[in-house]
Amino acid sequence: MIDWLFEPGLFVNHSVLTAMGVGAVVATVSAVVGIFTVLRGQSFAGHALTDVATAGGAGAFLAGLAPLAGFVGGGVVGAGAMDVIGVQRVKGRDIATGVVLGAATGLAALFLYLSTTHSSATGTTQLILFGSIFTVSSSTLPEVVIASVVVLIIVAAIGRPLLLSSLSAELASARGVRLRAVGLAFMVVLAISVGLSAIVIGSILSTALLIGPPASALKVVGRVGLGVVVSVLLGVGATVLGIVLAYDSYYWFPSHRGLPVSFFVVVVVVAEFVAASVLQRSRRTRAPATRPTTLAVTSGGH
């Protein structure tokens, strides 16, 4: 029975353990930053920055620089460009993100093309786009942990004004919060966190873990503090479960071709979200008078 769920060798396999460690760290940071991303309605920017970071990573690969610097640097430059074009105004935000994203994908196409024709790096494209948590070397773990701690410290430092300005911009500016500065600081944090997760787990998972667990948490929990905790638990849980399933899936097909980790993690994340939505609805129908939960995840345009 145990062998059926955990294929033999799962917990002694070094790369699996590294993957789980790195995955848990990245999932935690994404879950925390994601709460604010969802509250501020910046999912598109959060996703677009993965592609921008990917362009940076591809550029760094081409120039022979450290990929982590490329991913994080690309993300921060992209976040700055979005801010200059006008990410703070809700109306212009969509276009600003779109224009930067369009330019970044163009650059990514160029860099990937150059690096695949000028060097024999087969599989680079796939790796950059879809990431592969199993190829994370244990030597990157310290770097990832340090960058993650930095992100969490900045979030803790700007947490209160950020939360206030996310929930009510008018109230925040009446209280003397500098909206533009807080917004820009958050974009930089978002860019670092997304660049980090994009290089470690690929851009698909980066968005999935940034948006999925926080959106689920905000559906079932009323307070933001508790939401952060639930979001982290959901994110880490999805990552670990996804890695286990991906490891198992190697034995599912006669061809011994395991399905990618990203696939399983996304399936778990979406399942969590569906469960959270069902829970939210059943609570609403049971107690229509109290109107609990849902801070921001109600219907409405972005």
Next chain:
Amino acid sequence: MFSSFMTNAWIGGTIVAALAGAVGFFVVLRGASFAAHAIPNGAFAGAAGATLVGVDPLFGLVSFAVLAALGIGVSSRRTRNDVATALSLVLMLALGAAFLTLSSDYEPAVNALLFGEILGVSASEILPVLILGVLCLVALVALFRPLVFTSVAPDLADARGINATFVEIAFLVVLALSTALTVPVVGALLSFSLMIGPPAAARLLASRPSRAIALSVMLALATVWLSIAGSYTFNLPIGFFVGSIGAVMYVAARLWGAVRARRLERVVL
């Protein structure tokens, strides 16, 4: 550049650009950039799946694109629009990744689908692209008034009894069909650039919807033509040109707008 093997590229590119310019205007007007980015990625998953089971990729593209559009449209009623779009997007991409792992065609095929392979447009692809393209344009003309109305004055449209959800879903389906056509030509990642850069620039330069649409189509055509020429001349991926020309157009339009505003200020003062 105009030799026979390039003919299909020019024809296919022209159809796609005209369509993207028209649809893109509404994408920009409605702030639907995220959906316009997510749907082609869903379509990419469909194409990967179709290759896996041995069906025509265009069928996979169209069905997954429409599926993605309906998923976004339906789930947006109960969840925040950007969250619903993000989750639909990652689900589609994850499926695409799984399909790719299971099928044996590896990198070149993926690159072509993601970044486009305009030289790979075959004569047999032109006719379905043309037919679906015309259908989309007809649907846009039919939806023109309610689309503009619900985008510009949602409350007024509601009072007039226009069903905003229906208009939204109909628009997303048109968007899905037109992205499905664009993907094989310019790729999943850049069909998006074509729908944002030129229309966003056009909206800055022209205020009346009909004029802005005409300008948007013209700018999109210019983008694609320049990109094909650039791709051919410098032997670089077309996606790079589409992406950067779109962004340059937008920035130029912003600068032009700023200069014009300053001149106006001076006249008034």
